[in-house]
Amino acid sequence: MTSDGALLTTYDAVLLDLDGTVYHGPRPIPGVAEILRGLRERGTAVRFVTNNASRAPGDVAGQLRGMDIAAEADEVSTSAQAAAKVLGERLQPNDKVLGVGAPALMDEVTAAGLEPVREMGDDVVAVVQGHSPETGWRNLAEAALAIRAGALWVACNVDATLPTERGLLPGNGSMVAALRHATGAEPVVAGKPAAPLFHTAAESAGATNALVVGDRLDTDIAGAVTAGLDALVVLTGVDTPASLIAAAPAERPRYLAADLGGLTEDADDLLIGPRKDWQVRLDGDALVAKGGGDAFGLLRALCHAAWESGVTDVRAEDETTRRALADLGLTEAR
Structure with missing residues (x-):
């Protein structure tokens, strides 16, 4: 069930990357079709944003429908x-x-x-x-x-x-x-990471407050930053927890989620920033973390601390944190 504070209720359009966000090659990412159906039911415009200039929008929409993902040609924005x-x-x-x-x-x-x-x-x-x-x-x-x-x-x-x-x-x-x-x-x-593609997509949806969703910092997120749009990064494609922590200023999203399901989660929970359940402090040349809760909450707190300090090495102060870091691929589990 989607709460009133869900991320998808904050924006009037969602501009979606394709490969790594909506599908992997010929296979849709599980749950994507249902999430997009929910967006449309709430009246949120959907745009599939692709750097591919060799295929017509109708062809891209047809490919998506072949994966049982509802899509129309006018919902596709190409470079x-x-x-x-x-x-x-x-x-x-x-x-x-x-x-x-x-x-x-x-x-x-x-x-x-x-x-x-x-x-x-x-x-x-x-x-x-x-x-x-x-x-x-x-x-x-x-x-x-x-x-x-x-x-x-x-x-x-x-x-x-x-x-x-x-x-x-x-x-x-x-x-x-x-x-x-x-x-x-x-x-x-014209295409990602430059701004025109995102502006064209938002304008085609009649959006005044669009959210970019993608899996790549150097194209999707950098393009959103350049276009002056908020961005949600998902970890279903190219970038990883380690690359997020080390992200350059021009490639930093506002929100972070495991996958597109994050659109139905509370926006405040997805914000990259300090978390109540996790404490992160700077200790010399490392970020030292402790606490408990969701591992992605820890990652949001670590990104905030790393971006503020410029320090990207991470250490755990307790066993719970060590396991959470291992779940994120930031350390090896013992």
Whole structure:
């Protein structure tokens, strides 16, 4: 049962990362479908926010429905949409934009009232670059000519790698790096960890107080911080208790939960900060903790102390704390 103080009641939209937050590869994370159903029943808008610029929103929604997760195309916000919005705000209607990317990216450029092209010409005023497995030297060469001629350059994202079932493969950021090296120019970035994607997602939901939820500090949480939005980090994906304790200021969330189920918990319980059940003190070059209660409560208290002091080494003062640290993977159980 959701309490009146639950986190989901505090915000009018939830902007969700996908891989590591909603699903793992082809499998949904247990309980996600029910949590999202509860959000919608309360009138909270849901947006699935992805850096993937190669797939249309309808395709992403179809993938989610295939996992029994309710989703509509208009609930999906992609970095291609964010890039097209950036272009639309800076260019004139019908301006020509040289596209390096998949057809889905070209469709978003067209939807923004611009004309996508694939080759350099005197009338090309911008370059937009998103991931496509078909991108080759010729595509990069055309883009390099346009960028060197002064065209506005917008990158959908700068993810160095792309997770696949075979492992990590070169992502759009690797192709962006090639153009950066060839031209000496820097692109405007639309996707995570830059702000435009989150602003586009929040605006599409008509939200005035949106919450970002994700598993990665360097993309999801950093993007939320840059966009001026509160963030909930979940530990179902990339980041760990150890990396949270050591998080840089630009990558620090407001809330912390084990998984998306945290949306139904009391907001005050999820805040990163001191906890009544746990005491953390600075002792030389270590944080010394003691107390009892939920291990995630201890982690919230440790993050607060580490971020305040800059000290990330942790020690337990009693057996209960030692076991809680072991549960969090911060020490080895004896």
